[in-house]
Amino acid sequence: MEKAEILGLKRTAKELRKAIIDIVYKAQSGHPGGSLSEIDMLVALYFSRLNVDPKDPKGKGRDKFVLSKGHASPGLYAVLAEKGFFPKKELDGFRKIGSMLQGHPELATPGIEYAGGSLGQGICFAVGLALAGKLDKSKAKVVVMIGDGEAQEGAVWEASMAAHFHKLDNLIAILDKNQVQETGRTEEVMAIDPAAEKWKAFGWNVAEINGHDMGQVVDALGRAWSMQNGKPTMIVSNTVKGKGVSFMELNHKFHGKAPNEEEYKKAIAEIEAIDVEKFG
Amino acid sequence: MAEVKKEATREGYGKALVELGRANKDVVVLDADLNDSTKSDYFRAAFPDRFFNAGIAEQDMIGMAAGLSVCGKIPYASTFAIFSERAIEFTRNIVARNKLNVKIAGSHAGIHTGEDGKSAQAIEDIAFYRALPNMAVIQPCDSVETRKAVFALAEYRGPSYMRLLRNPLPIIHGDGYRFRVGKGEVLAEGGDVAIIATGTMVHEALASIELLKKEEIAATVVNMHTIKPLDTELIRKLAEKAGCFVTAEDHNVIGGLGGAVAELCAKECPAPIEMVGVQDRFGESGKPAELYEKYGLTAKHIAEAARKAAKRR
Numbered sequence: 228m229e230k231a232e233i234l235g236l237k238r239t240a241k242e243l244r245k246a247i248i249d250i251v252y253k254a255q256s257g258h259p260g261g262s263l264s265e266i267d268m269l270v271a272l273y274f275s276r277l278n279v280d281p282k283d284p285k286g287k288g289r290d291k292f293v294l295s296k297g298h299a300s301p302g303l304y305a306v307l308a309e310k311g312f313f314p315k316k317e318l319d320g321f322r323k324i325g326s327m328l329q330g331h332p333e334l335a336t337p338g339i340e341y342a343g344g345s346l347g348q349g350i351c352f353a354v355g356l357a358l359a360g361k362l363d364k365s366k367a368k369v370v371v372m373i374g375d376g377e378a379q380e381g382a383v384w385e386a387s388m389a390a391h392f393h394k395l396d397n398l399i400a401i402l403d404k405n406q407v408q409e410t411g412r413t414e415e416v417m418a419i420d421p422a423a424e425k426w427k428a429f430g431w432n433v434a435e436i437n438g439h440d441m442g443q444v445v446d447a448l449g450r451a452w453s454m455q456n457g458k459p460t461m462i463v464s465n466t467v468k469g470k471g472v473s474f475m476e477l478n479h480k481f482h483g484k485a486p487n488e489e490e491y492k493k494a495i496a497e498i499e500a501i502d503v504e505k506f507g
Numbered sequence: 508m509a510e511v512k513k514e515a516t517r518e519g520y521g522k523a524l525v526e527l528g529r530a531n532k533d534v535v536v537l538d539a540d541l542n543d544s545t546k547s548d549y550f551r552a553a554f555p556d557r558f559f560n561a562g563i564a565e566q567d568m569i570g571m572a573a574g575l576s577v578c579g580k581i582p583y584a585s586t587f588a589i590f591s592e593r594a595i596e597f598t599r600n601i602v603a604r605n606k607l608n609v610k611i612a613g614s615h616a617g618i619h620t621g622e623d624g625k626s627a628q629a630i631e632d633i634a635f636y637r638a639l640p641n642m643a644v645i646q647p648c649d650s651v652e653t654r655k656a657v658f659a660l661a662e663y664r665g666p667s668y669m670r671l672l673r674n675p676l677p678i679i680h681g682d683g684y685r686f687r688v689g690k691g692e693v694l695a696e697g698g699d700v701a702i703i704a705t706g707t708m709v710h711e712a713l714a715s716i717e718l719l720k721k722e723e724i725a726a727t728v729v730n731m732h733t734i735k736p737l738d739t740e741l742i743r744k745l746a747e748k749a750g751c752f753v754t755a756e757d758h759n760v761i762g763g764l765g766g767a768v769a770e771l772c773a774k775e776c777p778a779p780i781e782m783v784g785v786q787d788r789f790g791e792s793g794k795p796a797e798l799y800e801k802y803g804l805t806a807k808h809i810a811e812a813a814r815k816a817a818k819r820r
Contacts, residue, residue: 334605342600357573
């Protein structure tokens with residue numbers, strides 16, 4: 228990919244970081260930390276990789292993205308609105324009564340492929356999507372993103388075993404390894420490391436990258452897309468929870484809390500000050 | 508009198524899946540390493556490419572079935588009723604919440620399962636599934652009805668739980684029987700008491716008719732194969748006609764068929780109800796008939812309950 232294109236993706240990610248803060252601030256509710264950690268990956272997926280069409284969200288043969296860590300919905304909603312799946316003004320209704328944008332994603336929202344909210348389930352669902360793809364001899368990819376805290380759920384490993392067993396090379400998983408969960412550092416709550424080695428032992432192709440370095444993200448997705456060796460691929464995406472807002476970074480208190488007015492202003496100012504050339 | 512043919516409902520399930528699989532290429536079957544027991548193994552043998560063994564991983568099985576269903580497949584996912592409960596929150600959050608077209612089947616339900624003892628005897632599954640919005644809950648009473656239900660569910664859009672039984676039961680339905688989701692089947696009519704039974708207890712209820720006749724109590728017997736959506740029209744009619752009920756199920760008396768009937772009657776058609784079922788305790792090892800005697804699930808117990816209900820009118 229051209230350098231200019233990478234720069235374009237980085238600029239989009241910067242804009243959507245602001246959108247995330249805005250969405251959560253307006254709702255005074257939601258999960259900013261995990262949204263900020265995933266956003267570079269989501270931008271790369273939706274603006275450079277996934278074969279999806281906002282004008283035909285249920286189109287045949289489309290790629291499917293499953294956000295298993297459903298609490299990080301602000302990040303996904305920001306991307307889907309930017310992509311044109313629904314009007315941006317919908318973002319103001321996030322978590323409000325009657326809104327299309329529920330606290331955790333629902334299938335009724337255009338562009339949403341999986342209704343998350345309970346951890347450890349989306350990857351099982353994604354294995355089902357990939358199995359159906361194999362039955363139908365589809366060329367489409369299934370991409371699922373899970374959190375590192377989420378990997379504490381046993382069902383993640385049931386699904387990881389099944390994906391290898393069924394030779395699902397149409398399945399790409401992304402571990403948004405943002406190091407922090409609701410009550411603290413993942414390595415202190417219940418360590419999942421060595422994560423990459425675990426998925427290697429489960430028979431997956433495994434790549435490990437800096438998930439905020441757009442160049443690395445784009446490269447990793449490109450390699451994962453071309454994998455046809457009968458194995459699913461895991462991208463261990465090393466990220467920072469709350470990335471881009473200093474007081475949210477690696478701060479578990481911003482796992483599921485909205486900024487107040489002062490914090491909001493500071494967060495927006497910090498994001499505006501990001502130099503996309505150096506970010507990552 | 509000619510001997511009545513017997514077959515387990517799980518046999519009916521397995522055989523029906525093969526027939527259905529032949530007729531409909533979208534049908535896929537999953538199991539959690541109990542396919543030899545649930546009889547979904549017949550489908551595996553016939554259509555290995557459309558059968559997925561999840562291994563002993565019920566949560567992943569339900570998640571996979573959900574994924575397959577949104578791609579246009581019609582997944583039947585079976586295991587023991589008790590182990591399907593391990594994935595109840597998966598069923599709640601992926602299948603029921605999204606109204607996905609997943610057909611769950613739980614075999615070896617109730618204390619009728621027998622010798623395996625209390626760990627295997629699901630007596631709370633109906634309550635779990637019934638409390639999930641969008642779920643249909645079905646328990647056929649013989650293998651022919653099971654076959655009909657398997658086919659009916661393929662046409663029914665939405666999630667369902669079918670409760671299957673390990674041990675053989677008399678076949679009371681003929682091939683011409685028409686199974687309709689949500690419509691109770693009246694097997695006998697009598698004006699003194701209405702016995703609403705499901706699964707094994709349909710047979711006990713039928714046997715209780717003769718016992719009651721001796722005391723000049725005429726009973727209506729309903730095979731309530733669909734516990735949800737409940738046939739409210741029929742219950743309301745019977746509340747008027749018979750004025751009292753006995754519910755009969757091999758399930759806890761909390762949250763099952765008895766609970767469903769009581770909820771409706773309390774709201775819309777008050778009538779005395781006696782509940783025959785497992786009285787809020789776990790089962791134990793033993794032969795089904797011994798357990799039914801000990802836990803109060805026989806025709807005699809239904810007749811006794813009917814007498815009480817009739818007196819309370």
